[in-house]
Structure formats: C-alpha cells, structure tokens
Amino acid sequence: MISLPTILEEPMPAEKNNADKLASLVSGATGIRRDEPLAKRTTLRVGGPADIYVEPASEVDLAAVLIFCAGRGLNFFVLGRGSNLLVRDGGFRGVVICLAHAAFSGIEMVGERMNCGAGAKLKNVAVEAKRHGLAGLEFLEGIPGSVGGALRMNAGAMSGATFDVVESVRLMDFAGHVFELTPEKMAIEYRCCATLKNHIALGAVLKGRPDAREAIEQRMNDYSQKRWAAQPAKPSAGCAFKNPAGHSAGRLIDELGLKGTRVGGAVVSAEHGNFIVNDGTATARDVLQLMEILKQRVKAERGIELHTEVEIIGEDSCTTKKQRNPD
Ligand code: EPU
DSSP: OOOHHHHHHSOOOHHHHHHHHHHHHSOTTSEEEEEEEOGGGSSSOOOOEEEEEEEOSSHHHHHHHHHHHHHHTOOEEEESSSTTEEEOTTBEEEEEEEOOSGGGOOEEEETTEEEEETTSBHHHHHHHHHHTTEESOGGGGGOOSBHHHHHHHTOEETTEEGGGGEEEEEEEETTSOEEEEOGGGSOEETTEEGGGGSEEEEEEEEEOEEOOHHHHHHHHHHHHHHHHHHSOOSSEEEESBOOOTTSOHHHHHHHTTOTTOEETTEEEOSSOTTEEEEOSSOOHHHHHHHHHHHHHHHHHHHOOOOOBOSEEESBOGGGOHHHHOOO
C-alpha cells in the first residue's frame, strides 16, 4: 500500500506541471491532453505519444501556447492531418499543436476566392470549390491533408501544387504576431515552403476560375480514378521520397525490383514504389530502416540521392519517458 506522505513527496511530472500551467493561460475551449498517442493522428499509424497535445480554440490561445513554449524552452510541432508525417516510436517530447478546432477550419467563398482556415480538409476545399463552380482546385481532392499542411509542404498531385492556387497566406510567427504574405514574399519550392519552417500558417486565400460544375466534377473523378489505380489504400505517409530532378522516385525503386521489400511490418507497396505501407504491425523503426535500405540501393545502383519527403519527428523508443524517468 502506498502511504499518503509517499504520494505527496513524489515530484509532479514535468508535463503535468506544464499542461496544468498551460491550461491556466488559455481559454477553456482550448483542448489540452497529456501523453496523447500520435500514431492514430497520422495516416502511417506508427509512433509514440506527445507529452502534451493542444488544439487551440483561437489565434489568441495559439499565441499563448507559443509564448509558453518559448518561456519554458519546450519543443513544439504543428500537426496537420498527419498525412506526411512519421513519428518515431518514443514519441514527441514537448507540445504538439493541432489547428483542428472549428475556429481554424472554416471555408468561406468570396467570389472566385476561398478563404480557408489552416485546419480545413483539402477534400472539403475541393468539394466546396466544385459546388461553387470554381476550377483549378480539383487536384486537392485526393490529398489526405489540411490546408496548413499543404501550405507547409507545397503539397501537390496531378501536376498541380498548392502554391499554384494561393493568393495570400495568413501566418503567425513564433512570438505570436499575425500577418499576411503573398506567395512572392515567401520561400517556395517543390514540396517545401521554407517560410513555414519558422511561421505557422493560420489560413490562406485560394483562387480558382469559373467553370461548369460538370467539367470540374469530371476532372475530380478522373484524378480519383488515376490515384486509386496507382497508389495503395493501406496506411502510408504518401510518397516517402521527393522526386529527384528528372526522375520519379517510385519508378526508380520499381526498376530496381524493390517493391515488396519488407522490414517488420513496413513494406514497399506493390502498387507504387514510393509508398511504404504499414501492414498493421509496423513500428516507426521498421519504416525508417526500410527507407534507409531504399536510399542505399538507389544510391549504390543508380548513383541518385533520394531525399525524404515525409517529415520525421520524435525520439527513438530507447529514450522513452519510462527509461528516462523510471518513477
Ligand atoms: N512509376 C512506375 N513504378 C512505380 C511508380 C511510378 O513505373 O512504382 C511510373 C509511373 O508509371 C509514371 C511515373 O513513374 O510513369 C510517375 O509516377 P506517378 O504518376 O505516380 O507520379 P510520382 O512522380 O511518382 C507524384 C507525387 C505524388 C502524386 C502523384 C500523382 C511526388 C514525390 N509524388 O508521384 O504525390 O500523388 O505525382 O500526381 O512528387 C506525395 O507527394 O506524397 C504524393 C503521393
């Protein structure tokens, strides 16, 4: 039996202390959880928990979270819909911020423009655009992400990329200041917006062009069919690697006969060589080892360096909290 004095003498875990303090600094509408499993918040479905997970209910609360993290020297990470993310098995030490609250998920039509919150789902953006006869955003239909994640990654599909349709972005710097930038003022490249490495996207104005709804629908259906025919349905983080200039990473991996290569529960998809799928038993370590094998084989046999497209966060399981903090 544990005596009461023993309990009272136990130090409060740092993250409980931090979570309680953070809760006192934000509105009651902001959700805060400790030890939140992240695997279920990624499409790859691997990885450990976040010490603290926050869904701010307003820009004011988001700014308070950022200032709190800076004051306490806590790492933070902004999570979208987890579709391009690998969380290591030991989880994330610090605060994971997710703009999933309704306050960040709106989609408002203003003529040929759409005012979208960072938390809005890309599929919903594409469907709303179609409903209002706005073309040019069809390619967003099959990307399983949020507007914020798509901006950060300059995500793309079917020859379209997010920043092709962005008119302006509303951002917050890590000190909590809010401002707007047009794409010309931002550092944008293939599958990356470097400006959003040290700013958080709050939302964006996207621009389309008028077209018949039937034509838009037809294109969306074509894209969807193309994707289902070429990409796996099993859990994955999308393309594992960026396409090297002039090459398709998927085709390179395929040509080297590496489809089906397996480490534990992580397998190179039979449908597309650039997808690593989770058979339901994979760990982050399996996926990382498999990525390393693919990189080495492509380098050794084709002399081409593959660069990871998937964002990787967190710690290996050998440094999980239990081991660092046996109490
Ligand atoms: N190919 C093969 N074998 C494979 C995979 C592809 O021969 O296993 C060939 C295809 O037949 C095609 C060429 O390689 O001739 C290119 O393949 P695909 O059209 O699938 O395009 P990708 O370059 O592999 C890119 C994006 C995808 C996006 C598709 C469709 C990157 C890294 N990937 O893939 O985006 O869905 O185009 O537009 O830019 C993602 O970024 O996560 C992603 C899935």
